[in-house]
Amino acid sequence: MNGLSLGPAGSDAPLSGPAEAGGGAMKNISLARLTLTLAAAETKCFWRSAAAGLSLLVFLGFLGFFFYNGVAAYVFGSLEAAAQGRSLDASLALFSQGLAQVGFVLLLVAPLATMKSLATFKRGGHLDFYQSLPAPRGGLILGAYLAAFVNLTILLALSLVPFGVLLWAGVGSWEIILSSYLGLLCLASSFAALGLLASAASPSPMGAALGSLGLTGLMWMLGWAAPYMDKDFGRLWQGLAFAPRLNRFVMGLVDLNDVFFFLALTGLALYSAGRFLDARAAHGAD
């Protein structure tokens, strides 16, 4: 067939097999390289997708709404307090409350950041393609997790703007900001991992989003039910709940137990996501 030369002009180099590039020019790649490469590609895919626009809309919309309400409540509260000869603590009223609400808004958008990755991999042969690569299997999960975490971190960075403006105006303290964002990053890590777990277990992106929202929402609300339960169960539920732990961070308290809890939860969720993908290879549906 004319015009079907597969090599560059004047070259007979074949498309495949041993050749100057090394038949099989392919090399094993490290876990770190696979993770970073996949994370970069996944991040790029997310920010070019409609999910990114929707995430931004939801995140900034709710953030603006809560922040406006917080400032308005603070202004009215300060006027009321001034009339009674008292003053309101701005750090508590504006920062702690506002930053806790950032965590809640993050909960709402996290499923959008994770719904596509592993659920999409399973469709259209992506997963089969990745699993045929000369790379450690764990890199697939770690790459997807890193991408989701980076996406949530970018959204969190946007939330710094209003609090930065307040800081610039002399309201609040750096210590609260630092401890709160450490807590929010821990929370984002858990959301990303739980979202991936839902994505690995679900056959569709929509199922993954709902599963992720269900899992994270449940863990957010566990503490609410604790007072109505048996003492030991109540303590267990309180210990598993996200909200009380985040509340300590936004109050400026950095407890290593809280950090460890979020990291352990992240590890457990990623491990479980990996097991789900393995189960697909070992026993799953075709």
Add this chain to the structure above:
Amino acid sequence: MPGVVFKKTSAGVSAEFKNVSRYFGRRPALCEVSFELAAGGRYALVGPNGAGKSTLMRLLTGGLRPDAGEVLVAGAAPWGRDPATRRRLGFLAEGAPLAAELTLREHLALAGRLRGLDRLQTRREEERLCAGLNLAACLSRSAGLLSRGQARRAALAAALLGRPDFLILDEPTAGLDPEESARFRSLLDELPSSVTVLISSHILDEIFSLTEAALVVNAGRLAAFGPWSEVLPGAAADAGAENFLMRRYLALLRPETAQ
């Protein structure tokens, strides 16, 4: 048909199934399948829908593990922790496994990085593959905007990147127009003789001309394996006569209906 071996001597990657069974739930997808693919051989994988072809290919690429038996590619289990075996595989999955948001160039760069190629090697491969598969004009286009045929060729380019020694192609010409199919056939002709190729397809006359031996899978079992002349006797004399091939093929799958 356990124990069947069709041997061809050549350097490259061989593959072997030893009494391999694979179930999905209680449903057997493959039952006690045994065969050996010699390095450098060109094999067709044929069978009706749901016969177990995709399962067989995913077992070869390491995407699935057998419930019983042993799968060996280049002497090792492809799903093992050591990725050395997978380094020699090029796999074109069914459909078009491309992320809609990435351009073709980004896809090839990603595939190159994931296969351990450096930037220069990837660039050279990209030029060669795009010229060979007529994709040069699509390089900057998002995969979501490619036509079905272009997406299929793009996925094929990603599978060929890195010069694999063992190509596993699931319906490579599905969605391609006649000219593109001809391009693909030409591409296979130009592969070095050491490259082992396994192609799954429903287009019998095409796959007959592209390969020298066939694995026929039916209801999860190996119905036949060997050179075409043994699998479908008389087919060579009537090469191109699709009706003849189809009749013999159907007779093989459903002996009770054979004349």
